[in-house]
Amino acid sequence: MTNRSPGCFGNYDFNRIVQFARKRFIEGSNTISMLGQASSDTEREEIALVCMLDVEDDLVLDIQLDCKYATDCKVTNCRDKLRKLIDKELMHR
Numbered sequence: 001m002t003n004r005s006p007g008c009f010g011n012y013d014f015n016r017i018v019q020f021a022r023k024r025f026i027e028g029s030n031t032i033s034m035l036g037q038a039s040s041d042t043e044r045e046e047i048a049l050v051c052m053l054d055v056e057d058d059l060v061l062d063i064q065l066d067c068k069y070a071t072d073c074k075v076t077n078c079r080d081k082l083r084k085l086i087d088k089e090l091m092h093r
Helices: 014-026 031-037 041-052 075-091
Strands: none
Touching: 014 031, 014 041, 014 075, 031 041, 041 075
16 A cells, blocks of 8 residues: 555555564564665665654654655654554554
8 A cells, every 4th residue: 555645745655664563563673674674765764764653752853854755744744644554554454
């Protein structure tokens, strides 16, 4: 499922993001290992999005996005939408 989330400009594969979320938060894989195994820049971006969920709320406010959508999107919006999409997908499996 590609992203069809209103207000989000990224074109990510959320089925793959859910798999990365499982690896990170359920299986306990570490971020650096996951990034090292990524086969494309898009996969690295998707892993980074998942791992951003592990950052405390007050620290996220200071993060500036460094992606092609940074001028149109805020990190808190991205993180909240991503969290909802992952929760929804994990519930359906």
